[in-house]
Amino acid sequence: MIIRIDPASATPIFEQLVRAVRGEILAGRLAAGERLPAARELADSLEVNGHTVLHAYQTLRDEGLVELRRGRGAVVTSAATELAELRRHAVDLVVAARERGITPDAVLALVREELSR
Amino acid sequence: MIIRIDPASATPIFEQLVRAVRGEILAGRLAAGERLPAARELADSLEVNGHTVLHAYQTLRDEGLVELRRGRGAVVTSAATELAELRRHAVDLVVAARERGITPDAVLALVREELSR
DNA sequence: ACCTATTTGTCCGTATGTATG
DNA sequence: CCATACATACGGACAAATAGG
Numbered sequence: 001m002i003i004r005i006d007p008a009s010a011t012p013i014f015e016q017l018v019r020a021v022r023g024e025i026l027a028g029r030l031a032a033g034e035r036l037p038a039a040r041e042l043a044d045s046l047e048v049n050g051h052t053v054l055h056a057y058q059t060l061r062d063e064g065l066v067e068l069r070r071g072r073g074a075v076v077t078s079a080a081t082e083l084a085e086l087r088r089h090a091v092d093l094v095v096a097a098r099e100r101g102i103t104p105d106a107v108l109a110l111v112r113e114e115l116s117r
Numbered sequence: 118m119i120i121r122i123d124p125a126s127a128t129p130i131f132e133q134l135v136r137a138v139r140g141e142i143l144a145g146r147l148a149a150g151e152r153l154p155a156a157r158e159l160a161d162s163l164e165v166n167g168h169t170v171l172h173a174y175q176t177l178r179d180e181g182l183v184e185l186r187r188g189r190g191a192v193v194t195s196a197a198t199e200l201a202e203l204r205r206h207a208v209d210l211v212v213a214a215r216e217r218g219i220t221p222d223a224v225l226a227l228v229r230e231e232l233s234r
Numbered sequence: 235a236c237c238t239a240t241t242t243g244t245c246c247g248t249a250t251g252t253a254t255g
Numbered sequence: 256c257c258a259t260a261c262a263t264a265c266g267g268a269c270a271a272a273t274a275g276g
Contacts (some may be wrong), residue, residue, distance in 0.1 A: 038259075038260055038261085039260075039261070040260075040261095041260090054261070054262085057261085058261095058262095068260095068261060068262090069260085069261075070259085070260060070261045070262070071258090071259055071260055071261075072259085072260075072261085073259085073260060073261075074260095074261085
């Protein structure tokens with residue numbers, strides 16, 4: 001997993017990490033059961049503090065994307081990969097809508113209708 | 118607001134703080150708009166680290182019970198007080214059920230029925 | 235418009251505890 | 256029993272938003 005951090009950015013380092021990992025998961029490049037690098041290890045390689053990475057990992061845990069366990073590390077949850085699969089369908093829907101010149105509101109209305117069935 | 122912390126307890130300090138403040142809110146002793154003591158101030162008075170109190174406050178924020186703003190502090194949300202009011206009704210319900218010797222399952226079934234209306 | 239005090243936000247460093255394997 | 260890796264807590268520093276004068 002390749003992550004790049006911009007220490008000069010206005011967005012906090014821990015949030016950059018959250019976005020990077022979340023992106024990897026939602027893009028399907030990190031599947032359920034796969035392990036993230038150990039927090040301190042990643043911290044060392046990025047030259048940031050271990051807490052900063054841990055804070056990011058804990059945020060991802062709060063979002064339900066990873067499971068944290070002492071001695072085992074951070075593991076991508078199955079819910080996360082399911083979310084990634086769901087996202088692919090969402091992308092398909094939006095692409096199809098754009099191809100047909102359908103307005104965003106109409107798309108949302110359609111999805112709402114299906115959800116309320 | 119009187120909070121007591123047991124440093125020797127197995128439950129983490131920050132969680133003891135979360136429970137204490139949450140309890141105050143749900144008991145109605147802290148109403149919407151009221152401010153919690155400044156994190157570092159409370160930390161000093163309890164002789165714990167400022168980070169520890171801040172961690173507790175941020176947990177409460179994640180639960181939607183307080184709003185945190187730089188320079189303003191931690192303010193109890195209206196959602197929190199509404200939750201407290203809801204809790205009072207729940208207590209009333211349980212008390213009334215116990216007085217009448219109604220089983221917990223029956224109470225839950227009743228509530229479910231009302232919710233599904 | 236300016237300045238100052240307050241207070242949370244983030245980050246660094248360090249240390250110890252504790253569940254996992 | 257031992258290595259790994261997260262969990263918690265301590266301490267210190269500076270940034271950034273808010274409120275008030």
